[in-house]
Amino acid sequence: MGTHSWRCYFSRLTRLSVRWVRLCPQPRQGKRPGPFRQLWSYGKIIFNSLYFNVLTNWDTVLDSIFEPVYWLVDNLTRWFGVVFVCLVIALTGSVVLIVYLCVLPLIIHTYPTHWIFWHLCYGHWNLVNIVFHYYKAVTTSPGHSPQEKCDIPTVTICKKCIVPKPTRTHHCSICNACVLKMDHHCPWLNNCVGHFNHRYFFSFCLYMTMGCIYCSISAKDMFLDAYNAIESYYQTPPPHFTNEEKLFHKSLLYLWVLTSSVAVALGGLTIWHAVLITRGETSVERLINRKEKKRLKQIGKVFRNPYHHGRINNWKILFGVEKKSQWITRVLLPSSHPPRGDGLTWDCPRHRHEAMDTI
Numbered sequence: 001m002g003t004h005s006w007r008c009y010f011s012r013l014t015r016l017s018v019r020w021v022r023l024c025p026q027p028r029q030g031k032r033p034g035p036f037r038q039l040w041s042y043g044k045i046i047f048n049s050l051y052f053n054v055l056t057n058w059d060t061v062l063d064s065i066f067e068p069v070y071w072l073v074d075n076l077t078r079w080f081g082v083v084f085v086c087l088v089i090a091l092t093g094s095v096v097l098i099v100y101l102c103v104l105p106l107i108i109h110t111y112p113t114h115w116i117f118w119h120l121c122y123g124h125w126n127l128v129n130i131v132f133h134y135y136k137a138v139t140t141s142p143g144h145s146p147q148e149k150c151d152i153p154t155v156t157i158c159k160k161c162i163v164p165k166p167t168r169t170h171h172c173s174i175c176n177a178c179v180l181k182m183d184h185h186c187p188w189l190n191n192c193v194g195h196f197n198h199r200y201f202f203s204f205c206l207y208m209t210m211g212c213i214y215c216s217i218s219a220k221d222m223f224l225d226a227y228n229a230i231e232s233y234y235q236t237p238p239p240h241f242t243n244e245e246k247l248f249h250k251s252l253l254y255l256w257v258l259t260s261s262v263a264v265a266l267g268g269l270t271i272w273h274a275v276l277i278t279r280g281e282t283s284v285e286r287l288i289n290r291k292e293k294k295r296l297k298q299i300g301k302v303f304r305n306p307y308h309h310g311r312i313n314n315w316k317i318l319f320g321v322e323k324k325s326q327w328i329t330r331v332l333l334p335s336s337h338p339p340r341g342d343g344l345t346w347d348c349p350r351h352r353h354e355a356m357d358t359i
């Protein structure tokens with residue numbers, strides 16, 4: 001705190017002391033206040049002390065008022081997380097079942113051998129990657145602040161956990177913990193995305209999008225046939241379809257609509273996360289850095305992200321790739337290697353000195 005800040009602090013403290021004295025019940029000369037009046041005065045002091053604090057501002061007051069709302073939202077998200085995970089498993093399972101029962105037999109009976117081979121290889125490789133990365137993203141802890149005293153450099157103290165917060169760490173109110181290199185809390189994983197499961201999260205999004213695109217392209221012709229057949233149900237006289245054929249048509253319609261919608265929605269999210277990774281930012285840092293960029297611009301300085309190591313290097317850091325062959329073994333194939341670093345300390349190479357260069 002600079003001299004100016006200390007002076008401000010003491011002057012505010014003096015002002016507060018004066019106001020505090022005014023608030024306290026002053027006994028009149030020779031006359032004792034009645035018990036009701038005394039009770040009233042003390043009640044007033046207690047009420048005033050609830051918000052009469054040098055650190056209290058409107059944000060704190062609003063936070064306190066909305067505390068029950070936050071509590072409700074956090075708890076609902078925590079419980080809905082379990083429902084969302086079950087939903088992901090159920091929807092993915094239903095799509096896989098339809099592919100095995102309806103799409104694959106049709107491919108095997110109608111396609112040439114090389115196309116059958118391609119579908120069997122690609123489809124299974126994609127499926128294994130989806131299942132592996134989803135399982136790892138859900139079950140791997142994102143990494144939390146150390147609870148015991150240690151020598152790591154910390155930025156601040158978390159006011160909720162009362163533990164030191166290393167750089168890039170943020171508090172998740174849903175998990176009620178400080179998460180290392182926190183990206184966001186994902187309800188679809190019922191877990192926070194942080195240092196130790198960021199790669200699993202991104203790979204899951206990528207492989208799931210690829211799987212959905214693959215399904216919607218492969219089953220496009222079958223979907224159009226099924227759609228036309230469903231349309232013909234309402235013709236007079238209606239064509240004769242067995243119940244099995246009707247179920248087949250509806251399953252293909254469900255498969256195509258679901259996979260194409262997920263491909264669009266999850267594809268957008270995956271692209272957004274790919275942009276953030278390329279920039280060396282997390283979702284939380286994106287917001288912080290944008291504000292910082294604006295603030296520095298106003299005082300004629302340029303903001304440089306200290307965790308940006310270059311586009312390719314950022315991807316190498318995320319995937320934990322050290323040499324070329326690892327792009328295959330660690331990215332294209334399921335791998336449970338830990339990420340680079342411990343998530344507590346971060347290497348900020350050349351940018352540290354350039355961070356606030358004047359324009």
Ligand SMILES: [Zn+2]
Nearest residue numbers: 158161171178
């Ligand atoms: Zn915390």
Ligand SMILES: [Zn+2]
Nearest residue numbers: 172175185192
């Ligand atoms: Zn969380």
